[in-house]
Amino acid sequence: MSxxxxxxxxxxxxxATIALIAIGTLSPSKTATAxxxxxxxxxxxxxxxxxxxxxxxxxxxxxxxxxxxxxxxKGEFSEQQFRRDLTSGWPDLRTYATLSxxxxxPLHATDTDAAVRFKMQWSTVVGPSPxxxxxxxxxxxxxWQIEWPIQKEPVVPPQVIPVNYLRWDVINRSxxxxxxxQDVEAPHVRIVxxxxxxxxxxxxxxxxxxxxxxxxxxxxxxxxxxxxxxKPIDTEGSFDDISHQLLPKQVTPFLIRFPNxxxxxxxxxxMTPFSTLIxxxxxxxxxxxxxxxxxxxxxxxxxxxxxxxxxxANVAHVLGTFxxxxxxxxxxxxxxxxxxxxxxxxxxxxxxxxxxxxxxxxSERTVVATYSxxxxx
Amino acid sequence: xxxxxxxxxGGLALGISSALSQTGDLNLPKSIAAGVPFSxxxxxxxxxxxxxxxxxxxxxxxVQLGGSIEIxxxxxYNAGHYSVWIASDSxxxxxxxxxxxxxxxxxxxxxxxxxxxxVSLHNGITGSAYVFDSYGNLITKPMxxxxxxxxxxxxxxxxxVETRNGAAWTQMDSATREGKAQFVARVGDVSSTxxxxxxxxxxxxxKMSAKPAGxxxxxxxxxxxxxxxxxxxxGTIVTFTETYGASxxxxxxxxxxxxxxxxxxxxxGATISVASGVVLGNQVRWAE
Numbered sequence: 192m193s194x195x196x197x198x199x200x201x202x203x204x205x206x207a208t209i210a211l212i213a214i215g216t217l218s219p220s221k222t223a224t225a226x227x228x229x230x231x232x233x234x235x236x237x238x239x240x241x242x243x244x245x246x247x248x249x250x251x252x253x254x255x256x257x258x259x260x261x262x263x264x265k266g267e268f269s270e271q272q273f274r275r276d277l278t279s280g281w282p283d284l285r286t287y288a289t290l291s292x293x294x295x296x297p298l299h300a301t302d303t304d305a306a307v308r309f310k311m312q313w314s315t316v317v318g319p320s321p322x323x324x325x326x327x328x329x330x331x332x333x334x335w336q337i338e339w340p341i342q343k344e345p346v347v348p349p350q351v352i353p354v355n356y357l358r359w360d361v362i363n364r365s366x367x368x369x370x371x372x373q374d375v376e377a378p379h380v381r382i383v384x385x386x387x388x389x390x391x392x393x394x395x396x397x398x399x400x401x402x403x404x405x406x407x408x409x410x411x412x413x414x415x416x417x418x419x420x421x422k423p424i425d426t427e428g429s430f431d432d433i434s435h436q437l438l439p440k441q442v443t444p445f446l447i448r449f450p451n452x453x454x455x456x457x458x459x460x461x462m463t464p465f466s467t468l469i470x471x472x473x474x475x476x477x478x479x480x481x482x483x484x485x486x487x488x489x490x491x492x493x494x495x496x497x498x499x500x501x502x503x504a505n506v507a508h509v510l511g512t513f514x515x516x517x518x519x520x521x522x523x524x525x526x527x528x529x530x531x532x533x534x535x536x537x538x539x540x541x542x543x544x545x546x547x548x549x550x551x552x553x554s555e556r557t558v559v560a561t562y563s564x565x566x567x568x
Numbered sequence: 569x570x571x572x573x574x575x576x577x578g579g580l581a582l583g584i585s586s587a588l589s590q591t592g593d594l595n596l597p598k599s600i601a602a603g604v605p606f607s608x609x610x611x612x613x614x615x616x617x618x619x620x621x622x623x624x625x626x627x628x629x630x631v632q633l634g635g636s637i638e639i640x641x642x643x644x645y646n647a648g649h650y651s652v653w654i655a656s657d658s659x660x661x662x663x664x665x666x667x668x669x670x671x672x673x674x675x676x677x678x679x680x681x682x683x684x685x686x687v688s689l690h691n692g693i694t695g696s697a698y699v700f701d702s703y704g705n706l707i708t709k710p711m712x713x714x715x716x717x718x719x720x721x722x723x724x725x726x727x728x729v730e731t732r733n734g735a736a737w738t739q740m741d742s743a744t745r746e747g748k749a750q751f752v753a754r755v756g757d758v759s760s761t762x763x764x765x766x767x768x769x770x771x772x773x774x775k776m777s778a779k780p781a782g783x784x785x786x787x788x789x790x791x792x793x794x795x796x797x798x799x800x801x802x803g804t805i806v807t808f809t810e811t812y813g814a815s816x817x818x819x820x821x822x823x824x825x826x827x828x829x830x831x832x833x834x835x836x837g838a839t840i841s842v843a844s845g846v847v848l849g850n851q852v853r854w855a856e
Contacts, residue, residue: 356822357803369677373762376683383846401845404684405767405801438822439804440770440845473803473822480833482816499819499830557818 239305239328240295242335247293247309250277263329263336272343280344281531282564283505288313288320288529303330313529317431317506320529345536352501352534356473359407363468378408380466383442386520387460390545393450394457397520399512400445400464402437407471410437412445412464419458425449432525434510434560436471443558444512446523475500477507477559480537490549495537496528496559504532504561511542516553532561594652594663602670602703603645608637610654610661622650622667647705671709674702678753680762686769687746687796691739693717693764697753698735706734711755718750719743719766731755742766746798768798774806774849776842784831785810785854789842791826799826804844810854812838 242261249258255277259270268276279285291314298306305328313320327338364374385398394416402408411433416424432446475498482494492511498504507528515521524542532538544552595609610616612633620627620639625646631637633656644650644667652663677698685692695715699707713736718724722743729736736753743749743766751762772795778785787808792800806828810817812835821828832840834854842849 356824359803373680373683376681376685376765403770403845405804406684407803438820439801441805441820442845473824476819476821476830478830478832479818482818483814494816555816558820 243295251290264338283531284315284529288315358472361468378404378466389454394452396447408466409469415461417459444523487549490544492542498532505564506562508560509540512556513552594661599666603642605641616656619653623648645703669705669707670701675700676760678760684765689742693740696737713755744796768794778852788829806844810840
């Protein structure tokens with residue numbers, strides 16, 4: 192290439208660079224703007240709904256500073272407290288979640304104040320986690336501003352909590368041992384209840400599994416549906432609709448889904464409980480308080496979890512077993528609590544019950560599985 | 569690799585028999601015990617090659633024809649049926665020999681199942697013994713195997729079983745007291761020991777008491793035992809359930825030092841129950 196051609200190319204590249212910088216400056220993307228902490232989002236606050244929508248967009252873009260600046264009651268708490276209210280101060284599911292969507296529902300409005308329901312859908316590593324706040328808004332100088340209902344994170348006083356619960360460790364046989372050498376026995380578990388339920392989306396197997404041994408067990412359940420001529424139709428596992436760690440004499444519900452299978456196709460079911468030894472601790476102990484069955488509409492099991500031990504449980508998985516009047520399992524529901532369980536600090540949970548089954552539910556039993564970062568507990 | 573051995577043997581036999589015009593039978597024992605020395609009487613003169621081919625073992629050595637060929641102690645040790653050839657330029661001689669396991673047991677593989685089980689279980693423990701000679705051959709000749717399960721503080725259970733096809737098995741009851749039992753299988757002067765953990769069964773009864781503790785109720789169980797009087801191990805989950813009106817409080821508490829203890833909110837008229845696994849305990853009605 193000649194010198195003249197090279198100069199022309201350099202000029203074209205320089206011109207294109209300047210043009211792109213100008214375009215980027217004049218109309219930046221929202222995420223880039225939020226990251227830079229600079230230019231405004233859609234900040235229309237002409238109506239209460241618009242103000243809440245604007246707040247939602249800022250939270251979705253992790254622009255907590257901008258969101259905090261626009262609040263009417265920011266003098267009542269710091270930006271850090273606002274951020275911790277949304278993303279948690281302790282490592283838990285919310286820490287690693289993003290706001291995937293939100294809905295704004297007006298509840299009430301006058302000329303000077305309004306109430307709006309703000310429904311947030313957080314995406315967590317274990318699935319969606321909804322959260323709802325009822326917001327009060329006030330009109331300041333023609334602009335609607337939100338009074339954020341701050342839920343300040345409880346502070347656990349510095350202290351030493353002695354814990355002397357049991358811990359089990361496992362040493363298995365060596366691979367160099369003779370084939371007849373003895374190994375530690377797998378925990379003995381037993382299915383104490385099993386019941387099929389036909390749902391619109393397919394067949395669901397519900398049941399309960401008991402660790403009848405004196406050692407902790409890691410458990411799961413697999414089921415194979417057999418047709419009337421004993422041919423396998425489908426095999427599925429309980430996945431996370433079960434508490435995988437069972438301490439001695441502990442019972443977990445389980446739920447196995449068979450999508451697009453009708454009970455009329457099924458001749459029999461082959462259940463395969465699996466158990467293996469696991470190193471485990473009897474700590475932490477979680478108290479489930481104020482368990483309450485709420486009738487339809489929006490049938491649910493609500494309550495609060497209180498960590499009675501000193502160790503922080505970063506993730507809690509609550510499983511509810513619902514029984515009819517005869518004591519038969521009619522449904523198993525679950526919820527991951529997206530906030531860490533701090534010692535002696537209640538955290539609410541809410542397990543949805545399908546409307547059509549809610550009328551059959553007469554009693555329930557709730558269990559909690561907890562996980563602490565750094566190892567299963 | 570294993571599939572190649574029969575092909576090799578077949579090829580070897582075919583090659584030997586087709587290459588040589590004159591054949592004859594070898595004079596050798598029909599059967600020997602594994603590892604025992606023996607001799608093969610050959611005919612003819614000159615040099616030849618001896619082949620002994622059998623399951624998992626092959627011997628090839630140059631020999632002088634017309635005399636006794638000695639097979640040394642321990643040279644042929646894998647039990648099974650062997651083909652024997654002596655091949656020379658002018659002749660081939662063949663025969664067969666069976667190598668049987670040595671009559672003297674040298675090793676015992678003992679499988680005891682399970683390694684942990686509840687107390688007072690009839691025929692709950694199974695022991696299987698397999699008897700081998702010093703070369704690892706399964707001794708199929710019937711032998712008497714004695715099994716003994718020794719529990720601390722009680723008389724041992726003993727069974728003597730004759731092996732069939734090299735194996736003997738038995739069943740034993742677990743003891744009424746928890747502890748580690750020694751399960752020994754013995755044949756001749758060879759023995760093998762396994763440890764079987766006998767653990768408490770389900771709780772027999774669970775008795776709970778309640779007393780006020782500030783604005784809470786302190787719930788404590790009596791020491792939890794099975795129906796044989798063994799203490800249920802620490803870590804076993806005991807579930808306390810307090811029902812008041814339409815609400816409920818549940819706590820899964822592990823046993824610690826033989827008892828379970830927890831505080832639950834005090835509600836006048838509340839009904840409190842206790843359970844462990846499938847065993848229900850008593851109920852308390854809180855009137856304060």
